[in-house]
Amino acid sequence: MPVIANVSPGTIFAALVAVSVSYLLYRALQNVLHKRSISEHYKSIPGFGTYPPGQFDSSCVAEMDSRPKKRWLLGAGTNFPNHWLLGHFGSWFDPKLQAQGFGLPMDRLQSWANYALDVAKFPQGNKFLKLQLLGSYLPVSPEILYILDVEVVKDALVATAESKVAKGKPYHLMAGPLIGEGILASTWGDGWKHQRKLMEVAFRLENLKYSHKQVAKSAMRLLGRWRARHELVAKTGEAGWFDLRAEMLRTTMDVICQVGFGRDFESGAERSAFFELEKSTYTTPSLRSTLRSATKGIDLDGEPLYEVFNQVLTTMADIKSFVDPTVFFSDRRRNYHERLALVNKVVDRMIEQRLDRVRAGDRGRDGTLLDAIADLDEHGELIMSKKLMADELKTLLFAGHDTTGNALTWALYRLAVHPEVLAKLRQEVDNVLPAKTSFSDLERAPYLNAFIKEVLRVHPSAGFTREVMDEGGVVLGGVRLLKGTEYWFIPPLIHNQERYFERALEFIPERWEEGSKLFMDPRAYFPFSLGPRNCVGMKLAQLELRCFITEIVRRWDVEYDLSQGPPRTYLTMTLDPGRVIGRIKPRADGSKVWPDTLELVEG
Numbered sequence: 001m002p003v004i005a006n007v008s009p010g011t012i013f014a015a016l017v018a019v020s021v022s023y024l025l026y027r028a029l030q031n032v033l034h035k036r037s038i039s040e041h042y043k044s045i046p047g048f049g050t051y052p053p054g055q056f057d058s059s060c061v062a063e064m065d066s067r068p069k070k071r072w073l074l075g076a077g078t079n080f081p082n083h084w085l086l087g088h089f090g091s092w093f094d095p096k097l098q099a100q101g102f103g104l105p106m107d108r109l110q111s112w113a114n115y116a117l118d119v120a121k122f123p124q125g126n127k128f129l130k131l132q133l134l135g136s137y138l139p140v141s142p143e144i145l146y147i148l149d150v151e152v153v154k155d156a157l158v159a160t161a162e163s164k165v166a167k168g169k170p171y172h173l174m175a176g177p178l179i180g181e182g183i184l185a186s187t188w189g190d191g192w193k194h195q196r197k198l199m200e201v202a203f204r205l206e207n208l209k210y211s212h213k214q215v216a217k218s219a220m221r222l223l224g225r226w227r228a229r230h231e232l233v234a235k236t237g238e239a240g241w242f243d244l245r246a247e248m249l250r251t252t253m254d255v256i257c258q259v260g261f262g263r264d265f266e267s268g269a270e271r272s273a274f275f276e277l278e279k280s281t282y283t284t285p286s287l288r289s290t291l292r293s294a295t296k297g298i299d300l301d302g303e304p305l306y307e308v309f310n311q312v313l314t315t316m317a318d319i320k321s322f323v324d325p326t327v328f329f330s331d332r333r334r335n336y337h338e339r340l341a342l343v344n345k346v347v348d349r350m351i352e353q354r355l356d357r358v359r360a361g362d363r364g365r366d367g368t369l370l371d372a373i374a375d376l377d378e379h380g381e382l383i384m385s386k387k388l389m390a391d392e393l394k395t396l397l398f399a400g401h402d403t404t405g406n407a408l409t410w411a412l413y414r415l416a417v418h419p420e421v422l423a424k425l426r427q428e429v430d431n432v433l434p435a436k437t438s439f440s441d442l443e444r445a446p447y448l449n450a451f452i453k454e455v456l457r458v459h460p461s462a463g464f465t466r467e468v469m470d471e472g473g474v475v476l477g478g479v480r481l482l483k484g485t486e487y488w489f490i491p492p493l494i495h496n497q498e499r500y501f502e503r504a505l506e507f508i509p510e511r512w513e514e515g516s517k518l519f520m521d522p523r524a525y526f527p528f529s530l531g532p533r534n535c536v537g538m539k540l541a542q543l544e545l546r547c548f549i550t551e552i553v554r555r556w557d558v559e560y561d562l563s564q565g566p567p568r569t570y571l572t573m574t575l576d577p578g579r580v581i582g583r584i585k586p587r588a589d590g591s592k593v594w595p596d597t598l599e600l601v602e603g
Contacts, residue, residue: 106492106569113148113493127152127477128487145487150494150524152477156466156487157531162188164474168465168486174316175398175573177340181388182395183536187469195392198372198383199536202260207367208539212439214258215547221266222251223551226584233583240583241561244412246310249405253306255544256400260369261350261393265305274346275302281342284334305346306401308339313402317572343397347390350374355382369396396537402574403461404541409580410459411452411549413567414507416560416582421509422553425451426587429553442546450512452545456527458507460491462574464529490571491527500524557585 116126127149166187183195233240257263263270290303315336354374373392375383415422428447468474468485498504502519511518528535561581570576
């Protein structure tokens with residue numbers, strides 16, 4: 001003891017630093033050796049190798065490595081910029097590319113894929129596109145494989161492959177603070193199967209028919225806001241432009257809160273309680289300034305839940321938040337943590353309130369996910385930990401509103417720039433879909449459903465990542481990927497290929513109609529993923545798209561601000577269109593704009 005007492009605090013601190021640095025260097029060396037062993041393995045396989053200047057391997061993989069010693073790609077006449085730190089993902093630091101959103105611009109990724117898929121250059125075809133996650137001056141770079149071939153997709157999404165992989169690192173790095181070990185991030189196994197079974201309860205057909213009423217309620221709320229906006233614009237003479245995506249995210253958040261939790265955060269006591277939570281959570285000056293009264297009829301007091309959640313997702317999607325010190329130590333980062341804390345408080349409160357009711361003998365079920373997740377077993381024990389309950393509910397908030405909001409945004413954009421599609425869809429809505437619309441009516445509307453399928457083909461809302469975890473690797477498309485290999489499914493890279501969809505780059509809803517002559521490979525269409533890990537909320541998302549598009553087309557024309565140019569898709573945790581500026585006007589013939597109620601019938 002006396003010896004320890006004589007050691008100075010500075011010496012102890014220096015020893016701790018030395019141990020920490022040694023450990024980090026050890027782990028870094030482990031990672032370098034592991035990545036190099038993977039690279040050496042692929043060099044021995046046809047299709048994975050070090051390629052001579054100006055050439056891709058012609059059997060399997062297009063590699064884009066622009067380090068100084070291997071700048072062969074520039075010699076091939078195609079410039080793929082490589083950031084010194086973030087490699088091919090350096091566009092996160094390009095202010096011009098980030099003007100509308102955050103992430104890797106999909107048009108850039110698509111151009112790389114198009115080069116890799118050029119059959120004149122590579123007649124045997126490339127099944128993967130390999131990109132560097134780190135940059136030119138680092139000794140080793142983690143590599144990501146993007147799938148370019150439908151046979152690989154087919155192999156990758158079956159149960160036998162899923163049992164050998166886990167969700168990729170981006171889920172844990174970027175979304176982990178929000179969704180934790182929720183079903184999106186959990187690893188295949190008995191635990192995941194139990195989670196999936198519970199989630200499926202909330203999306204059964206009988207519950208979706210209940211959900212239809214809640215979706216219609218949110219649609220009425222949207223139409224009411226648009227009426228108020230239109231009247232305000234007419235009164236002030238303003239141009240009336242606004243962010244369509246922000247409006248759609250607000251609407252889909254309203255749906256998921258009502259359908260998933262049985263809560264209405266846009267009115268009444270629930271909204272007031274949320275406002276009180278904001279006041280007790282927000283401490284930074286910029287967040288305190290949001291606690292103000294807002295324009296009645298259009299906005300809410302304070303910062304509404306949809307905006308809180310959108311700001312959390314925006315920060316999570318921006319990699320600068322994690323690696324740029326000017327952002328990491330800024331108010332923006334502190335605001336992110338306070339908003340995330342607020343979301344956690346809201347979810348924890350819902351869980352406690354539900355469990356209190358169950359313990360009191362009230363097991364009333366409204367078909368919500370909250371009822372299925374926050375429950376007790378026959379012995380009075382929690383069916384899962386409260387932490388996992390919270391992770392599942394936050395996963396629903398994330399996956400249940402962001403992707404559907406993006407799809408609705410793209411649908412509005414396509415209606416704005418394709419008047420012939422709007423006219424045909426409006427004719428069906430007016431003549432085929434009755435004013436009292438049922439669940440079955442929406443399912444049977446042929447052109448409406450063709451339009452939605454085409455929106456999701458051209459503008460799918462999400463990609464998917466996997467990391468090989470099995471010691472023996474996994475075989476995809478005839479190629480064995482070793483443990484530690486990360487691969488991504490980005491649907492547009494498949495959906496946009498002419499070999500799978502004739503006239504793939506054109507927006508043609510008619511391709512989905514019965515009797516269409518346009519060639520399609522049904523295996524190549526996977527906006528909701530495929531196989532056992534497909535989107536559990538797919539049916540709800542389709543219901544929302546059908547209901548909102550129908551009621552908007554029935555009453556409104558949407559204009560897009562052409563001065564922006566076409567919206568740009570960004571690869572973040574989802575496929576994000578960024579800001580999409582538009583405005584709304586009553587349909588030209590002036591009919592059916594101001595409904596008092598939105599009537600539904602059973603069936």
